[in-house]
Amino acid sequence: MSIVINDYIARIEEACGEERDYIIHFKYDKKEEVITKILKKATLQKTTAKIIFDLKYKETYIRLYATGKAVFKKIKDKEQLNQILTELLS
Amino acid sequence: MFDPYKIREDFPILKRKINNHPLIYFDNAATSQKPKQVIEAIKEYYELHNANVHRAVHTLSLEATELYESAHEETAKFIGAESIEEIIFTKGTTEAINTVAYSWGLRNLKKGDEVLVTLMEHHSNIVPWEILSKIKGFKVRYIDVNKDGTLNQQALEEALSPKVKMVCVTHVSNVTGVINDVRHIAKLAHENNALILVDGAQSVPHIPINVKELDCDFLAFSGHKMLGPTGIGVLYGKREILEKMEPFHGGGEMIREVSYNPKNQSCKITWNDLPWKFEAGTPNICGGVGLMSAIKYLKNLGMDNAKAHECALTEYTIKRLQECEKVRVYGPKDTKVKCGIVPFNLEGFDSHDLALLLDTYGIMIRSGFHCAQPLHQRLELKSSARASFYIYNTKEEIDKFVEVLKEIEKSL
Numbered sequence: 001m002s003i004v005i006n007d008y009i010a011r012i013e014e015a016c017g018e019e020r021d022y023i024i025h026f027k028y029d030k031k032e033e034v035i036t037k038i039l040k041k042a043t044l045q046k047t048t049a050k051i052i053f054d055l056k057y058k059e060t061y062i063r064l065y066a067t068g069k070a071v072f073k074k075i076k077d078k079e080q081l082n083q084i085l086t087e088l089l090s
Numbered sequence: 091m092f093d094p095y096k097i098r099e100d101f102p103i104l105k106r107k108i109n110n111h112p113l114i115y116f117d118n119a120a121t122s123q124k125p126k127q128v129i130e131a132i133k134e135y136y137e138l139h140n141a142n143v144h145r146a147v148h149t150l151s152l153e154a155t156e157l158y159e160s161a162h163e164e165t166a167k168f169i170g171a172e173s174i175e176e177i178i179f180t181k182g183t184t185e186a187i188n189t190v191a192y193s194w195g196l197r198n199l200k201k202g203d204e205v206l207v208t209l210m211e212h213h214s215n216i217v218p219w220e221i222l223s224k225i226k227g228f229k230v231r232y233i234d235v236n237k238d239g240t241l242n243q244q245a246l247e248e249a250l251s252p253k254v255k256m257v258c259v260t261h262v263s264n265v266t267g268v269i270n271d272v273r274h275i276a277k278l279a280h281e282n283n284a285l286i287l288v289d290g291a292q293s294v295p296h297i298p299i300n301v302k303e304l305d306c307d308f309l310a311f312s313g314h315k316m317l318g319p320t321g322i323g324v325l326y327g328k329r330e331i332l333e334k335m336e337p338f339h340g341g342g343e344m345i346r347e348v349s350y351n352p353k354n355q356s357c358k359i360t361w362n363d364l365p366w367k368f369e370a371g372t373p374n375i376c377g378g379v380g381l382m383s384a385i386k387y388l389k390n391l392g393m394d395n396a397k398a399h400e401c402a403l404t405e406y407t408i409k410r411l412q413e414c415e416k417v418r419v420y421g422p423k424d425t426k427v428k429c430g431i432v433p434f435n436l437e438g439f440d441s442h443d444l445a446l447l448l449d450t451y452g453i454m455i456r457s458g459f460h461c462a463q464p465l466h467q468r469l470e471l472k473s474s475a476r477a478s479f480y481i482y483n484t485k486e487e488i489d490k491f492v493e494v495l496k497e498i499e500k501s502l
Contacts, residue, residue, distance in 0.1 A: 015442045016458035017466075017473025023442060048501045051450055063443055067109050067450045071442055 002086045008034050009085065012078075015071070022072045022081050031068030038064055038088050060084055092395035098482045100125035100387075111452025114487045119264050119292060119431050119478035120456050121314045124384075128317055131383035135376050143375055144343060144366070154375055161378035162365065165324055168385045169309065170300035175329050175364035179378055182323035183291040184214040186310030187258075189325050189368060190287050191218035192338040195256070201227035204253040206284075208233045208241055208270075209468050210263045213461040215289045219258065228255075235468055239266035239421040246275065250282045257286045261293035261309075265462045265474065266421030267404070267431030269293070276305040285331070291315055294324075295480075296400055296429050298393040301326055313377060317384035322377030325368070332364050341370035388481075396481050400430030403479045403488060407432050410492045416499050420474060430479035436495065438502050441475040451494045 011025040026034045035053075042055035042062055053064040061073040075081045098104050101123050106113045115123060135157065141150035143158045162174035171177055180186040195218075199205065205219050209232050219230045231254075234245040241259075250257075257279040262269050272288050279286040285307040293299060294309075295316030301309055308331075313322035327335075337344055344367045346360045361367040388396065405425050411417050416437035422428050436444050441457035448455055456476045459466050466473065477491065 015473075016461075016463075017441060021440070021442055023446070052447065063446070065446050065450055067446075069446050069449070071446060 002082065004086050004089050005082060008089050012081070014078075020075070022075055022078075024070045024072060024085070026068040026070070028068060034068065034089065035064060035066070038062065038070075041088050057084060057088060092391060092399055092481075094399060094482055094484050097125075097391070098484075100127065101482055102126060102129070104482060108452040108454070109450050114451075114453040114483075114490060116477040116479065116483065116487075116491065117454045117456050118480040118483075119315070119460070119476060121320070122295065122317050122480050123482065124317055124319070124380075125387055127387050128319070128380050128383045132319060132376055132380045135379045140376075142372055157382070158373065158375050158378045161382035164382045164385050168299075168389065169294065169324075169326060170302050171326055172302075172329060176301075176326055176332065178325040178327065178332075178365040178368040179373055179381075180310075180323040180325050181321055181374070182312040182314070183212075183289060183310045184323075186308075186323050186325035187215055187287065187289065188218045189338050190308050190310070190327075191222050193335045193368065194285075194331070195219070195222050196226070196338075197336060199223075199226045199228045199255055202253060203228040203255045204249075204251070205230050205256045205258060206233055206246070206249055206254055207231070207258045208246075208260065209235045210239065210241065210265070210268065210462065210465045211258065211260050212264050212289060212291065213463070214291075215258050215260060215287070216464065229253075232464070235465065237469070239263060239268050239465070239469060240427065241268070241270055247278065250278055250284070252282070254279075254282055254284045257284050258289070259286065260289040260291075261299075262290075262296070262429045262431075263421075263462070263465070264292045264431070265433050265460050265465050265476065267292075267428040267433075267478075268421060269297070269427055269429055272304045272306060276307075280305070292429065292431070295388075296393075297397045307331055313381040313384065316381075317387055318381040319377050322374050322381045324381075329364065332368070335368075337361060337367050337370065339368070339370035343373070344368065344370040391481060397429075399481060400479050400483075401425040403483055403485065404428065404430045404432060406485055407477065407479075407488050407491075410488060411495070413492065414495050414499055416502065417495060420469060420471065432477045433474040434477070435471070435474055436498065439498070441473040444475045444498075447498060448491075448494060451490075453491055453494060 010027045013023040015021045042057035046054040051066045055062040064070045139153040141154040143155040162177045166177045223230050234242040276286045287308040288306040290309045290311040294311040309326040314320040349358045420433045445457035
């Protein structure tokens with residue numbers, strides 16, 4: 001993982017289920033910063049009570065939660081995920 | 091009297107707030123929370139009695155040995171086993187099933203034989219048999235389930251033949267909560283001269299179990315799903331079968347003698363008595379102590395009461411979820427045939443999204459395949475969300491859960 005990712009991410013889980021999504025747990029004390037960064041770079045499609053942010057970044061769908069967690073959808077593999085996270089959090 | 095509100099006072103973790111909401115823990119099929127009695131028993135063991143078990147002469151070792159053996163005795167009584175010789179402590183259900191696969195299966199299965207496994211099994215009752223089948227050349231055959239997630243009895247009866255040597259079945263599905271009629275399945279297996287292995291991971295913590303009444307040959311279950319610590323589980327086996335079986339793990343504790351013969355430069359090894367011949371190396375002594383405390387706690391509450399409480403919660407949840415237009419509940423709805431597990435999905439959300447969203451309200455559920463991918467494929471589900479209950483859950487928690495789901499529905 002890149003230095004940027006290490007700074008912001010506590011844990012990455014590959015979800016089981018037919019959808020091979022990735023669940024990202026951002027570091028709790030960095031969650032506000034992470035949300036601000038991602039909202040700046042990704043396109044906001046919908047927000048629900050400012051608890052959930054549905055976003056699109058390139059071909060990736062992101063559902064970002066105010067609790068500092070996110071689901072990254074339509075990701076090919078972990079390498080692509082790392083690339084996207086680095087871009088979003090740099 | 092069974093009082094979930096009083097029970098809750100024993101569980102320190104239930105006082106926590108998650109994301110500024112009181113914790114609602116509905117992930118009990120994954121693991122249960124621990125009462126202070128179990129936490130204290132573990133603490134007391136390490137503070138006062140810690141030593142290695144067996145073959146030592148000092149006071150602490152004797153105390154640790156007595157505690158560890160008492161844990162086996164308590165477990166035997168809890169499931170109606172004849173004696174501690176039928177109770178092997180393992181790391182958990184998975185290791186218990188692997189013990190049967192490798193101790194029994196490796197020596198008794200061959201090409202041409204069949205092992206029956208139901209489609210509703212947890213991966214832990216599928217994968218060991220698939221691995222072993224590649225080594226030994228026998229066939230693993232899968233028994234179909236009906237569209238509601240119940241076992242297809244006809245498929246089971248049709249699959250039974252003289253080729254079948256083992257029937258592997260979960261007592262309670264970890265996805266749908268369906269309770270299988272193990273007693274009947276055992277009868278069918280035995281009429282066919284096959285053995286039956288029951289995965290009790292989701293039944294032993296929740297319903298009264300008597301292995302003699304079930305007439306199962308093996309029963310596997312985990313301590314951590316029944317208020318005990320992680321890393322301790324149980325394999326029950328009928329004594330006459332265990333006596334004939336060879337151990338899977340080799341090491342200290344499980345041998346009586348390892349005598350070296352310098353003439354032919356080899357060791358002659360004789361096994362220890364049951365159950366120790368299956369417990370190689372220093373065991374999880376503290377885990378056993380914690381499990382014993384958990385069993386005493388459950389016995390004190392009464393397993394009939396636990397079952398009735400969880401059935402009532404399940405019925406109430408299913409009824410209240412009908413108020414949510416976009417929620418779909420899977421599996422049978424009748425609590426006569428199921429335990430306290432409710433699988434569901436919310437239209438427009440995949441299960442992981444739903445679990446993450448509920449987490450923002452302090453509600454812990456599980457999402458995904460729940461280690462039962464074949465069942466999801468059979469039920470044509472991409473994944474599922476799962477709420478699972480235990481002795482400390484309340485109707486008020488279910489009310490909150492349903493209200494949050496309704497709120498989410500409205501926002502869609």
